[in-house]
Amino acid sequence: MIIIRKEEREGKMNIKTVGYFKEMPHGNKSSASIYDYINNGNAGEIEHICHYLESGIEFIVSPEISEDIINPAKGTAGVISDYTDGTWLWPGDLSYYVKNYGLKIPEEFLQTMRANNWKVPITLDDLDFDDIEIDGKKVFDE
Amino acid sequence: MGAGVHGGFGSTFGARQSGILVADSSLVGNGQGAALASYAKRVSKEPGYTDVAIHGAPGYVSVFIKTSNGEDRIDLNHRSLAKYLKQDKGYAGGKIRLLSCKTGSPTGTFAQNLANKLGVVVRAPSDTLHIFPNGRIVIGPNSFTNTGRWIDYYPKGRKRRKNEH
Numbered sequence: 001m002i003i004i005r006k007e008e009r010e011g012k013m014n015i016k017t018v019g020y021f022k023e024m025p026h027g028n029k030s031s032a033s034i035y036d037y038i039n040n041g042n043a044g045e046i047e048h049i050c051h052y053l054e055s056g057i058e059f060i061v062s063p064e065i066s067e068d069i070i071n072p073a074k075g076t077a078g079v080i081s082d083y084t085d086g087t088w089l090w091p092g093d094l095s096y097y098v099k100n101y102g103l104k105i106p107e108e109f110l111q112t113m114r115a116n117n118w119k120v121p122i123t124l125d126d127l128d129f130d131d132i133e134i135d136g137k138k139v140f141d142e
Numbered sequence: 143m144g145a146g147v148h149g150g151f152g153s154t155f156g157a158r159q160s161g162i163l164v165a166d167s168s169l170v171g172n173g174q175g176a177a178l179a180s181y182a183k184r185v186s187k188e189p190g191y192t193d194v195a196i197h198g199a200p201g202y203v204s205v206f207i208k209t210s211n212g213e214d215r216i217d218l219n220h221r222s223l224a225k226y227l228k229q230d231k232g233y234a235g236g237k238i239r240l241l242s243c244k245t246g247s248p249t250g251t252f253a254q255n256l257a258n259k260l261g262v263v264v265r266a267p268s269d270t271l272h273i274f275p276n277g278r279i280v281i282g283p284n285s286f287t288n289t290g291r292w293i294d295y296y297p298k299g300r301k302r303r304k305n306e307h
Contacts, residue, residue, distance in 0.1 A: 026270065026284045058177040060285045061273045063197040064243030065204050065215070076215050079197060079206075080270070081177065082285055129275055137286070139274070 014133045015084055018109050019094040023069045026062070026080045026091055034069065034097065041102030042110060048118045049105055053095035055120050056083030059127070066093040070101060086122040087112050089134055182241050184277035191239040191265060194227065198242030200250025220255035227260065239292075240266040241273070246293040257295040264295045 020027045021034035042049060060082040068074040078093035088109055097103040105113075132139045182195035196203045196218075203223055205216045218226075227233045238260070245252045246266025253266035269290030272280040281290030 020284070028284070059275065061177050061181040062243060062270055062285070063178050063195065063241060063273075064270045065197050065199055082272075124275065127275070134286070 012131045012133055013086065013128065014136060015087060015089045017089045017135055018106060019090040024066070024080075024091065024093075025069075026064075026066070034103070037104045038070070038097065038101040040104040041098060042105060043102075045110070046098060046102075049110070049113065050095040050099050052085075052113045052116075052118050052120060053083065053090060053098065056085055056090065057120065057122060057124050057127070058082075058092070059084045059089065059124075066091075066096075068096070068100075070097075074100075084122075084127075085112065085116065085120045086126065178241075178273075181273045181275070181277075184275070185241065185273060185279060186277060188239050188265070191237045192233050193239050193241050194223075194233075195241040196223070198240065198245040198252065200244045200247040201252055203242055203245065203252070220252055220259055224256060224259040235262070237263040237265065240264060241271060243267065243270045246295065248293075253293070253295040254298075258298040261297045263297075265292050266295065267291075268293055 017028070020031050021037070022029050022031045023034050058081050062080045062082070064080050066077045066080045068077045077096040081092045082089050083092055084090075090109075094103070098105065129139065178195050178197065182193060185193065187193070196205065198204070202217045202219055204218065207214045207216060227238075238256070240246065240253060240256075244250060244267065245256075246264075246268050248268065253264045257264040267281045267290055269281050270283060272282070272285040274280070274285075280286070280288045281292070282288050
């Protein structure tokens with residue numbers, strides 16, 4: 001017997017959040033600390049990772065400037081818009097911390113990047129906004 | 143003038159339309175967060191208000207410009223933005239709604255100063271602004287927490303009124 005999952009039956013796209021560390025003003029307060037992830041980067045793949053993060057689809061746009069939360073004297077870390085590859089959702093300043101502090105990216109997310117050959121596989125047009133869930137929560141429920 | 147490399151708008155950005163919005167003014171740049179220009183068009187218009195889309199903070203606004211060495215961030219104070227708006231064909235005067243993060247924060251001064259400088263009502267978000275692809279707006283610390291509000295700032299000498307939206 002073939003079992004069709006509810007998500008597949010209804011065509012839902014469930015995107016998972018990653019990189020919203022609790023110290024970030026736009027972070028998730030129940031998330032891990034960024035200090036547990038810095039200086040532990042994925043050596044040898046940093047350039048690929050940053051390129052992937054920076055070429056994500058800017059999905060939820062926020063006109064806010066993000067300052068470096070580890071060393072505010074360094075200034076801007078980027079913008080805090082939410083970027084996606086259709087599988088993951090991450091903040092726009094995440095690549096800054098990978099590049100400048102050797103931030104480690106979770107292995108599951110890295111596997112997605114490698115499987116996509118380090119190229120974001122979708123465009124904004126590929127996202128069906130009516131059926132998108134983020135961490136299991138519907139985005140457009142109005 | 144805020145921090146940054148820009149010396150004024152008179153001979154650069156000013157005296158012409160930004161070219162991004164027809165009826166409104168947008169000063170987004172071509173660097174990080176450039177999608178703001180297109181997303182701003184999807185937000186439902188507020189009758190009587192001109193939308194001004196720009197990256198912001200409680201005390202200043204910023205433009206990201208790509209350069210041969212990467213990217214420059216140009217910070218603008220309320221005087222610089224007022225000068226730009228006066229010269230921009232997308233703004234015909236009247237009330238302004240700032241699509242710009244935290245510029246209406248009660249702890250900041252940007253929206254009030256801009257209202258004073260231009261002599262018009264400036265509506266601004268109390269917290270971070272998040273614009274979804276369908277134009278929906280969330281004002282709050284992140285995209286999923288809608289705890290903020292729009293605040294109207296009146297030119298100096300007039301009473302400030304808070305608007306819940």
